[in-house]
Amino acid sequence: MGVSFKLLALSALSLVHAQAVSLDPSIFYTVTLAKGKDAGCSPLKNMLSNQGCDQTTQDLWYTDDGTHNQRYRFVPVPGMANTFNIVTGCAQYLSCQDCGGKTTTDLYSMDDGSGRQRWVLNPVSGAANTYTIRVAGGRDASCGVYLSTSSACEDTFVDLFTKDDGSGRQQWVLNPIPVQGGSLPLEPFKYKELPLGAVKPTSDSWLMNQLQAQANGLHGHLQDFWGPIQNSKWIGGSDDYSSLGEAGSYWLNGVVPTAFQTNDQRLLGSVGSWINYILQHQGSDGWIGPDSNPRVLWGRYPALLAMMQYAQANSTATPTIVNSLQRFFVQMNNMLKNGGSGLEEWGIMRWQDASIVVQWLLENHPNGQESTYTNILNLLRYGGANWKEIFTDGNFPTVAINRVDIKAHGVNVAQAIKSEAVAYRFSHDASDLESTRNRIDLIERYHGRVSGVLAADEHLAGLHPARGSELCTVVEQLYSYEYVYSVLGDNQYADKVERLAFNALPGTLTDDMWAHQYLQQSNQPWARHMDPSVFATDGPDSNTFGLAPNYPCCAVNHGQGWPKFISHAYMTSSDTSTLYHVLLSPTTVSTSLSGSNAVTVTARTNYPFSSLIQYSTSGSKSFNFGVRVPGWSSGSVTYTVDGGSQQSGSANNAGYIVINVPAGSHTLVVNIPMNIQNVSRYNGSKAVTRGPLVYSLDVPFSTTVLNTYVFNSKDLRFDPTAPWQYALDTSSLEYSGDAVTLQQHVWSNSAAPVSISASACLVDWEEATNTADSPPNSPASCKAARQQIKLIPYGAAKLRMTEMPTL
Template sequence: MKRRKKFGSLVLSTFLAGLIPADAQHPPGTRAAATAYVAPVYKPLPLGAVKPQGWLKHQLEIMRDGTTGHLDEVYDKVKKDNGWLGGKGDGWEETPYWLDGAVPLAYLLDDKNLQEKVLRYINWTLQHQRTSGYFGPLTKSERENNIPVGVSNAADGEDWWPKMIMLKVLQQYYTATNDARVIPFMTKYFNYQLQTLKACPLGKWTEWAASRGSENIMIAQWLYSITKDKKLLELASLLESQAFTWSNWLGNRNWVIGAAARQNEQHWMRRHGVNVGMGLKSPALNYQRTGNKKYLQDLHTGFTDIMNLHGLPMGVFSADEDLHGNAPTQGTELCAIVESMFSLEEIIAITGDPAYMDALERMTFNALPTQTTDDYNNKQYFQIANQVHIKRGVFNFSLPFDRGMTNVLGMRSGYTCCLANMHQGWTKFASHLWYATAGNGLAALTYSPGEVTARVGKNNTQITIREVTAYPFEEQVVFNLDMPQPAAFPLELRIPAWCTEATVILNGEKLRTAGGGQLITVNRTWHNRDQLTLQLPMQVTTSNWGGNSRTIERGPIVYALKLGERWEKEQDAAEGDYFNVYPKGDWNYGIPEKVIQAPARYLQVTAVKPVTADFVWNLEHAPVTITTTGKKIEEWKVTEDVAPQPITDRHGLYKGKVNQQEDVITLVPYGCTKVRIVAFPVVK
């Protein structure tokens, strides 16, 4: 993220439709001011209750051994004289960004060395809160005048924004440890905010705090759920009144249409993809605080519109850095992906809506893994859906960057915010696989291998459920229960919208079937060694995306043309080592119309290798392939670094010159690719 100065279908349409009463209204003359707190449908479990296993655990171990576990050793901005340790170095967002992923990683893996490392920053923060409640690195004024920031001299403080991230870090740390220092620390800080925000509003120092006020609101409302201090709801309403009006913008279609039509300096912070990703949770938070269901409608309308106008096949919206339409040549910033994932995790808890669970899986299993190297030491600032090469260049980005480094794979590769922030994606996904339910039960809302330990039932019996699966590549999820005594509790399972009919099997006997796009509950007295199996048949389908392109899907995975990869290592004086990646083979294929009309007939699915514990998201480990035929479009070529989508007619067909020979082509999971075509033109 560049610190700029302040300036004065599609798929989701279907599975988000019809969720909220149309006649619900905002309270007249207010912006979420009324308070009628609504408890979340699902409660996130304490950090560490979920322990990833299999391929997901391996992914986290790679991160621990790579930059997530060692950023403070390899990145000078975090390494040298860090402001969050009392020094004069980084005192803004990048250290808290890193901790926002490193802290959950430390407790998910129960890694004592990493826990000790992150505790240095947590302890310094907790131990150096000012008497007034203000916290964070020493300010310029404090260093020069030796006067701590207080209520009377609040203007001597510094930007609210990085403190919002550190609050998220402390929240996660508290759920893992129950450290008694955290709740009083937050209470004191929020009292300070309540006393000073009118004199020093969110936008006083930068627009980043105003654009991301939902992060502050979220923690204030989380603390309210613990202490029941009504001043916290008062503070949340005040913060909302000073923050960007995301709920109104998401509910008012003029904003998202304007973002598609205009790419200029005017109101660019409203189009900034990372801001949008964070802002998605704002309507859900307003609903949580007020009970007004109109905010859920705002969320539904806005998310659907964003994905219709700016959505890309891998489940994210264009964000290069701004919202930039739905052409498959647009880019998406890595920060926008991980922040959108976290917003969806919060939205899921508050609303209990399975549509957002589907959206989270699509984003996680497709967009997230492709944007980093296998060792998690290099990343792209922007990925592209139809990415026919990775190289230096300007491409078609709204923020092209003067060194042309935003598309390459490097440790820095563009702005360094993503180097610090990329660590929360997998870690928070892993910690949010399971939630607690209102009936002292558990809910498995997204699926991956792991285990959860929690207390359930009226007697708070501690149990462990081991989730054994090769999902998202295979169709079966098995839950093995380990418990000291029988316990009655509800176990909720999500049936994805893409699944026509799921089957639930209990101890080898068919229990029930269920259609897609819903949550089901198995409420019974459970016994030790019970085994519940969820079968989710995956059919091959196609979906329609920008420029009348088509994407091939199976389950939560989208599939892209398999292209061999030629990697070239280069070096930049300012950014260090980086990689270009070029395709081995032709990429300019169209999909015959017959494949779109009868995908089950013309798309051949093959499980080529098992998903083992050492799985990595790359071509070598791709567990499933889909073969079909394609026709080469010789005139489809690279122009100004991108492959502009061939023009089609209103029937979605490319009418230009096409080779008549049909070649066999192979597709692999999008997340296993670096260069690819995922949005195909359709040919006769």
């Protein structure tokens, strides 16, 4: 302790005559080695870098890669001239050991007063923006106190040296990164989402049955028995599965819309109690939810989305919630201005989700806070991951990475699909839209699945059909595509929503929604413990079904999938003159269009198991009604109005058949033709689709109960009871016909409403890493006589083969 105080005093004394250093603590700087690294290094790694928010080692990198690992804030230490806390992009303090032979730097969560998180900057004479950087105290100078590195190309570690030796390796150039400011008004949505509650599943439809299964299943009962929700810190309890405080926040984001769309009184009571508790226990400074030191912003983001939805659906609560959100965002603005306080690695990666709520307030309840909210939007994007840079050729991974990398984390990538669409609304920069389109192309080209989901087990996993996709990725990708469609309006993004919702989402849940997987596979011959497993950084139980296999996040987060799909099923034009059925499904909407035109539209349909949709409409005035024609549709769309003559037509440039519906009550019947298609996949294999549905070989299975909890919650293992190693004759595919009647659980392999038959035969197909190996080369050779097999919807086939070799 005496040494620390002595060095602090000497540091202050040595700066009496030093040139004053003035740095802006609200912005980031890159810190680049002045010189002294071998000029032949290729690439030249000379930029100070953090190896990740979960790592403490500092090294050198060759570029600012968009992750904030190469960005630092310099926050002045009060009362100490030219002395700064150097704070990384994920709010960690550059630090070091007291000595003990340790010459490397590290990171610490706070300034502990020792001097080892305080750094003295001395300008280098004659070199602009160039400084020596040395530890202020808490470390003996003989151990090395100057930030330094080696001259060798292969040695990129940052360490501490005893002096500035004139080589340039103890001299660092600070380059400011300015905040790119956006402005109001926000760009309008191409298609406006309606408030929660305006759209609901049509009564007695398969979609209402599905949402009621969710309400009566695992997600709707977590608050009754599972610790992180029943005893959540969000309602005064003591439980959560992580220090991020996300469990209760995640759950609320899905259960709020589920409650209002089903009108389930039990769930409405639960979410009302939660919302009231959160409002009544908001901190005096505006903080929402459980507190921690340091505070973590990310864990609040899903709860903010939940509160926004609750305010939309319950007008009585709207003023109170808006006031609560306003108080929170004032506090958040203060934190962001204070060196990005609260933005750890997850908040950095997922900044766009909080921005959505800020934009909603700006458009609907600004209450004089326009300046604060605009500042938050700018600072969140500035302090968040630069996804625009990450999603570029050369930076974005083109193969499975098989390691931990937060910018390649599947859920982060899924959420980031929408980041620049969110940013565009206040940046007004068309390149943000182009970046959105390009990133979606990159994801699908290198990590896409025919079911619509990207592959990441836990990180980007390439195209091999045995690699996994997380359930959280499914629902976050759904929401991202819904948002992207509303901003860009490209028909293909609505197609992607339907493909995900009708395949990847039900395919990773049991039909009663009491059990889910952490990871699903396109080719999934079993769901059981696999050790070693094909999954690079996820555990051996990741594809079993249960309460919380591998990690608990999907147990609480999966509930947003179906209700947000329903909320986006209908949208309006930006001027609310036209109503659009965007996501084809049995859904009902009641809303008011321009000119105070109260309209209700009910779609009765078995879609996607049928091509026929019957609409019942009512309007106080005539209105334009658009029915979206998916991009996969071939042939003419036909429709009738009030039983009149059949009309046919093609979609307009936006992908819609637009019908002018007279005032009063009317009936429309629309038929959208579907055809079987073969999709080229991994190693020459083929996948089969028809309309939005993917069809898979249904592998029959036996069930083993691994653990039993309360209610109907169990952990399950599925083992195949028949061969799965088939090759397909794609010329023999035959559709069973549209479904006329549906069972209660349409995503059950025993009650699949539609099917495709095919001629196939068994082939030699090996196993690898305890799962199916790559599909054999096509054309494959039969090892037994041909036989007829049945393909059923991917979402119904809990064990499945989707990418199959051909004959």
